[in-house]
Amino acid sequence: MIIGSPSLMQAMSTAHRREGRTVGFVPTMGALHDGHMALIREARLRADFVVVSIFVNPKQFDKEKDLNSYPHTLEADLKLCHAAGVDVVLSPPVDAIYPAGYCTNISAGPLGRVLEGRSRNGHFDGVCTVLTSFFSIVQPHFAVFGEKDFQQLLVVKRLVRDLHFPIEIVPIPVLRDIDGLALSSRNVRLNKRNRQRALCLFKTLSSVQERVFEGEVRARVLLRDARARLKNTPDFKLDYCLIVEPYVLNSIETVSDGARLLLAGTIGTGKNQVRLLDNSPLFIGGQ
Numbered sequence: 001m002i003i004g005s006p007s008l009m010q011a012m013s014t015a016h017r018r019e020g021r022t023v024g025f026v027p028t029m030g031a032l033h034d035g036h037m038a039l040i041r042e043a044r045l046r047a048d049f050v051v052v053s054i055f056v057n058p059k060q061f062d063k064e065k066d067l068n069s070y071p072h073t074l075e076a077d078l079k080l081c082h083a084a085g086v087d088v089v090l091s092p093p094v095d096a097i098y099p100a101g102y103c104t105n106i107s108a109g110p111l112g113r114v115l116e117g118r119s120r121n122g123h124f125d126g127v128c129t130v131l132t133s134f135f136s137i138v139q140p141h142f143a144v145f146g147e148k149d150f151q152q153l154l155v156v157k158r159l160v161r162d163l164h165f166p167i168e169i170v171p172i173p174v175l176r177d178i179d180g181l182a183l184s185s186r187n188v189r190l191n192k193r194n195r196q197r198a199l200c201l202f203k204t205l206s207s208v209q210e211r212v213f214e215g216e217v218r219a220r221v222l223l224r225d226a227r228a229r230l231k232n233t234p235d236f237k238l239d240y241c242l243i244v245e246p247y248v249l250n251s252i253e254t255v256s257d258g259a260r261l262l263l264a265g266t267i268g269t270g271k272n273q274v275r276l277l278d279n280s281p282l283f284i285g286g287q
Ligand code: AMP
Pocket: 027, 028, 029, 030, 035, 036, 038, 039, 144, 145, 146, 147, 148, 149, 172, 173, 174, 175, 176, 182, 183, 184, 185
């Protein structure tokens, strides 16, 4: 079932909760792929009533060009959701979420101003604002998020703690294509050549992990080589390449188990430019 009205959704969730059913929520911007489907499968396993939102949130885009070029595939998305046993697809029009006169914004704070937040002004404030709204509309017991957007996952965990939302945040590891490229709705905008070049991110993650297995734990050394590899990729513009501790995203000097390697940049030029994001935990000492 597809619902566009926030108040109808709210009433439906309230009724399910009253009957003692578990409500699970998967927020997305649509153009669904197997990465999203992994989140949906997890929600289906855990919940009696599964809600997937499809909403391209204008507040989290700082460039109109990026917003306008975001892929829309609602019909295909609905079929996928139906096949996956989703109970409700919540797909409200923009003015149902931000009606005339809307003026409340949630700030993501310091965690929202680094990394992705530095390159995309106001991005995480937009994410926190729309999620606050959606959490109050859907009233889920838990919500599922991908580690693909690792900083977003931390920002959301912080939001839920800070504002006392009684919602469990369930993380799902990054899903990849067979050759290692992290699945993303933006991948459909990659031409064949850039699709191949975009593999530089996964190759970098793998080669850093290999060196850590071999015993190199100095972040400075690992990052120097990783950046050199990325900068050697034609048409790839590196935004950041960092090794951070996985809770507040501070850069670290020595890799410890679970430290996170975060990569971001763009591939291609002009109209064909696509932002790429990837990350991986680093493990010490072999399999
Ligand atoms: P989006 O539609 O890009 O806003 O993503 C919706 C949710 O799906 C977010 O929690 C993302 O982190 C998650 N997601 C997107 N791509 C992947 C992926 N390749 N693996 C795991 N989760 C993903």
